[in-house]
Amino acid sequence: MAYEMKDQMRKGDSLTVITKDPVYHFVPSNPWVAVKWRTRESVEVDLAPVFARRGIEFRPVPASRVHPDDNRVELADGSSVSYDFLVIATGPELAFDEIDGLGPDGYTTSICHVDHATDAAAKFEEFCKSPGPIITGAVQGASCFGPAYEFTFILDTELRRRRIRDKVPMTFVTAEPYIGHLGLDGVGDTKGLLEGEMRQHHIKFVTNSRVKKVEPGKMTIEEIADDGSVKRETELPFAFSMMLPSFRGISALRGLDGLVNPRGFVLIDEHQRNPKYPNVFAVGVCVAIPPVGQTPVPCGIPKTGFMIESMVSATACNIGQILRGEQPTHQGTWNAVCLADFGDSGVAFVAQPQIPPRNVNWSSSGAWVHNAKIAFEKYFIRKMRRGESEPFYEKAMLDILGIGKLKRAASE
Numbered sequence: 001m002a003y004e005m006k007d008q009m010r011k012g013d014s015l016t017v018i019t020k021d022p023v024y025h026f027v028p029s030n031p032w033v034a035v036k037w038r039t040r041e042s043v044e045v046d047l048a049p050v051f052a053r054r055g056i057e058f059r060p061v062p063a064s065r066v067h068p069d070d071n072r073v074e075l076a077d078g079s080s081v082s083y084d085f086l087v088i089a090t091g092p093e094l095a096f097d098e099i100d101g102l103g104p105d106g107y108t109t110s111i112c113h114v115d116h117a118t119d120a121a122a123k124f125e126e127f128c129k130s131p132g133p134i135i136t137g138a139v140q141g142a143s144c145f146g147p148a149y150e151f152t153f154i155l156d157t158e159l160r161r162r163r164i165r166d167k168v169p170m171t172f173v174t175a176e177p178y179i180g181h182l183g184l185d186g187v188g189d190t191k192g193l194l195e196g197e198m199r200q201h202h203i204k205f206v207t208n209s210r211v212k213k214v215e216p217g218k219m220t221i222e223e224i225a226d227d228g229s230v231k232r233e234t235e236l237p238f239a240f241s242m243m244l245p246s247f248r249g250i251s252a253l254r255g256l257d258g259l260v261n262p263r264g265f266v267l268i269d270e271h272q273r274n275p276k277y278p279n280v281f282a283v284g285v286c287v288a289i290p291p292v293g294q295t296p297v298p299c300g301i302p303k304t305g306f307m308i309e310s311m312v313s314a315t316a317c318n319i320g321q322i323l324r325g326e327q328p329t330h331q332g333t334w335n336a337v338c339l340a341d342f343g344d345s346g347v348a349f350v351a352q353p354q355i356p357p358r359n360v361n362w363s364s365s366g367a368w369v370h371n372a373k374i375a376f377e378k379y380f381i382r383k384m385r386r387g388e389s390e391p392f393y394e395k396a397m398l399d400i401l402g403i404g405k406l407k408r409a410a411s412e
Helices: 002-008 027-033 047-054 114-129 146-161 190-200 305-323 367-386 392-401
Strands: 016-018 023-025 044-046 057-059 063-067 072-075 080-082 086-088 134-138 170-174 203-206 209-215 218-224 230-237 240-244 280-282 336-341 346-352 360-365
Touching: 002 047, 002 305, 023 027, 027 114, 027 146, 027 367, 044 047, 044 367, 047 057, 047 367, 114 240, 134 146, 146 170, 146 240, 146 336, 170 209, 190 203, 190 346, 190 360, 209 240, 280 305, 305 336, 336 367, 346 367
Parallel strands: 016 057, 086 280, 134 170, 134 240, 170 203
Antiparallel strands: 023 044, 063 072, 072 080, 209 218, 218 230, 336 346, 346 360
């Protein structure tokens, strides 16, 4: 967001980035970090020197509260930053506390942050010395299902490489109504593809599940019927577990009437702009998007990488227009282009737009997906280190493929 906004600014405009973490890490690599296929250093970028080269002011101090009526962000060190325009790109707060025993401070691991993935890697090494059952998946209210599938199959691959897969029963527990739902009611044949992969790799799965509590070596789940009633309560044993939590907006935003919904996610219009505070924009996981349809167990909608990049491009262009006295006209396509790595193969899907009904609805699988994700990781981290967002050749290639980030005007 900072890189694209910098390209849209006028001479004399200033840009400040506020963040609690001075080091960026490439989140899609976290499943690899958790099995030591990557070191954290290999997927991190020190932001200060990059921002300095781009002329972007950097405040690596957490935001404690946003004051939209005063056009001000209060920081944890007691200082404040005033703004003419605010772009909220915080990502989510991880709601581990909503389920007893869930998360790195409880009895399951996480791959949501590189710190969590590093901790998971250490626990996985200990597990491999005395292997037992594994539970992976995503709890009720989760909105990011892809990484749960990725990590499940990456674990399967690593266990086979270590020749201990035969000692590890694996179970995938998910709030989704069916395997491959992904919070999107499926994309192409993700149901058939992912169910087939589960069976081929001898991974049991439980859908429509609600995690009741987690205790040492034991997870209690409720299987929910279509009418919302509890069909059965089951205790599943585990020696290692990774469960994705539900998300909520960060505490600096929660409770701000008109800015966020009750869960703390930022309300926006078609131009990524908040209806009550028109100088506030939002991109990414912090954006409020209603779920796709009704499911017996709550499932949020994912905000995938390419979809977020389209939000970023629209926001930067719209603020650029406002700075020049124009009305904002740009809308992100919210297209999804996803590569889910399975260690030695993977599943890819394209959804245009991500939220149905769609113009394009395609999925495929194969070893090529694994190699494509490695290439994308290296390319994206290189862009971040260079201070670039979308080089001209990337935009040209995407335009040729018909996978644009901005919607075309009706007259085009």
